[in-house]
Amino acid sequence: MVGGGVLRECLLAADVERVVSIGRSALLLDHPKLVQVVRPNFATDTSEITDDDLRNVDACFFSLGVSASGLSEEKYTALTYSLTMAVAKRLSRFSPQASFVYVSGAGADSSEQGSSMWARVRGKTENALLRIPFKHVHVLRPAVIQPLNNAVSKTDSYRIFDKVLSPLLTLGRKLFPSHVLTTEVIGQAMLQIARRGAPVSVLNAAAIYKVACSSVEANSKR
Template sequence: MKVVVFGASGLIGDGIVQESLRAADVTTVVTVGRSPLNVEHPKLRHIVHDNFLDFTAISGDLAGLDACFWALGTSAVGISPQDYERITYDYTLAAARTLATINPDLTFVYLSGLGTDSSEQGRTRWARVKGRTENAIIATFPNGYALRPGFVQPAHAMRSKTRWYRWTTTAAAPIAPLLLRLLPAYATSTRQIGQAALNLARHGQSPHILENRDINTAVTPHHA
């Protein structure tokens, strides 16, 4: 299986990359970003790309893929509504449309979030934008999925670049195993997200939106 990861420099994207590199049935992991990752692995290939509204220039590098794991995103805090929509919706759909043309049978897994609004009519702007993005992905790909994690505990040697999330995960680290066990509807880990995404690429499922509890149960490890 050949996969591409967008947002690989972030907490969740890094977790997906690490789980993909460990998976025996994954032969190639491609990452797309504005700068290379500080990671080297025989399975790993980096593509440096600046324009996330147009992926035409690297379309040839994206051919022959089986799955895309989209973990690129930003917090709605401290950002204009226009910038948030551009990063959350426009970037995602620009890549999705390119990939759908090249690889129509590709599995596209979009990392969304707990509380996302599929109706696109709710009062919370970020939830509407994410809901719109989820709906567009599922409409674009027969094998399109959205994962809605809540609190995400790092399971690998990676720290979030978001200050408040970094503080929260560090503070919660001593009780993280307890949170994962007692709050399966609200807490998960980067390992579980990575394994759930890979499992969707392997087998698919219905429904196409997985809430936090579903992420924690959609795990079938295929480690090398």
């Protein structure tokens, strides 16, 4: 869902020359800027991602994630921490000049000591990423997200939540725009972070919104 949002913003941006999408299946999208790399088993075998896939990258938007519901800590760690770190470490070898923007979640536990399993694993992942020597590493912790522009979550419960509560999300976004974020706003923020970095390494919803607003303001002045 968030990946679809940032992909849309990249394809719309005049200063983005090429977007490489690495995923387990092809996107139902055709665009002259878009290069699709299909690696069906990379979630369990990152060697499917070739060295050439990771060369000459200016920015990596890592938005892959799964719900912890029904998963053991071992399985959730493999899909959240191990996969992310395997890709990030290899990318840093071939594109150390890149900015790495990681989509985490509100409530992630930086101490890695809390009672919530998913929060500990997310916090561990964030901490490890921040130690990798990229040009920039930034972590986004959005909370309530409203999908726009046909962005759709792959998680069944999220899709039901979005469909049922869409009118309330729209109202909440109008009343509290820095707390109820859209996929469009998050995508704009991620792209702006890739361009200019951000004042802090870990951004909560309000900080994400502020960066997105700075992007819109900068574009309006061009």
